[in-house]
Amino acid sequence: xxxxxxxxxxxxxxxxxxxxxxxxxxxxxxxxxxxxxxxxxxxxxxxxxxxxxxxxxxxxxxxxxxxxxxxxxxxxxxxxxxxxxxxxxxxxxxxxxxxxxxxxxxxxxxxxxxxxxxxxxxxxxxxxxxxxxxxxxxxxxxxxxxxxxxxxxxxxxxxxxxxxxxxxxxxxxxxxxxxxxxxxxxxxxxxxxxxxxxxxxxxxxxxxxxxxxxxxxxxxxxxxxxxxxxxxxxxxxxxxxxxxxxxxxxxxxxxxxxxxx
Numbered sequence: 257x258x259x260x261x262x263x264x265x266x267x268x269x270x271x272x273x274x275x276x277x278x279x280x281x282x283x284x285x286x287x288x289x290x291x292x293x294x295x296x297x298x299x300x301x302x303x304x305x306x307x308x309x310x311x312x313x314x315x316x317x318x319x320x321x322x323x324x325x326x327x328x329x330x331x332x333x334x335x336x337x338x339x340x341x342x343x344x345x346x347x348x349x350x351x352x353x354x355x356x357x358x359x360x361x362x363x364x365x366x367x368x369x370x371x372x373x374x375x376x377x378x379x380x381x382x383x384x385x386x387x388x389x390x391x392x393x394x395x396x397x398x399x400x401x402x403x404x405x406x407x408x409x410x411x412x413x414x415x416x417x418x419x420x421x422x423x424x425x426x427x428x429x430x431x432x433x434x435x436x437x438x439x440x441x442x443x444x445x446x447x448x449x450x451x452x453x454x455x456x457x458x459x460x461x462x463x464x465x466x467x468x469x470x471x472x473x474x475x476x477x478x479x480x481x482x483x484x485x486x487x488x489x490x491x492x493x494x495x496x497x498x499x500x501x502x503x504x505x506x507x508x509x510x511x512x513x514x515x516x517x
Contacts, residue, residue, distance in 0.1 A: 285488035288443035296516035300361035302351035304343030307377035315369040324360030440490025446506035447516040462496040470499040
């Protein structure tokens with residue numbers, strides 16, 4: 257017997273069975289869009305086709321008269337969860353429709369009349385930092401924050417090290433764009449409880465705990481009244497690590513209409 261033969265058995269180097277496979281392979285796993293939620297309204301979002309545009313007007317009157325439509329809101333009705341005066345990127349939400357079916361909601365957003373005034377777009381990071389075109393007028397700059405990433409024994413140690421170095425290297429790197437594409441797109445269902453103000457939020461998210469905290473903070477709901485459930489998630493790759501406006505919109509509208517959204 258060798259020392260290796262006599263070593264105690266551990267999980268290291270041992271194949272482990274995946275607990276989630278049977279439900280997925282047999283089709284029993286439930287994704288957010290598989291959930292049967294009685295009485296739920298379906299939300300559809302009117303999105304900006306422009307990367308940067310002033311919103312001149314939003315008319316939802318025609319959409320409100322379409323079959324199955326329960327409500328329609330402009331960005332001004334749902335600020336700051338929707339764009340109000342300016343669209344800041346392609347896909348920025350400018351209006352919302354609630355309907356009794358997904359098909360009715362999608363049909364209705366085509367009837368929402370939005371007039372835009374296209375503005376110069378910024379698609380380059382260095383151009384953005386120059387503030388040649390400022391996207392958020394109220395902030396006065398495109399710069400979000402400066403993270404110096406300094407871990408020093410004393411103030412100025414990093415600069416001293418560079419100054420004393422025999423050689424320094426400076427380079428400019430261009431990184432390609434990356435867009436994660438999961439098999440399951442993002443999906444959300446907000447289900448209010450019959451009494452007590454509690455809300456269950458089902459979301460195809462990678463960060464249920466962060467989503468719970470941010471939903472409470474953003475919408476002013478006590479955290480103990482919010483329960484976030486991440487059912488089976490069909491891939492994320494980082495795209496589902498964020499808290500998105502649609503999650504907050506579903507919760508806000510479910511509270512307003514007192515039905516699932």
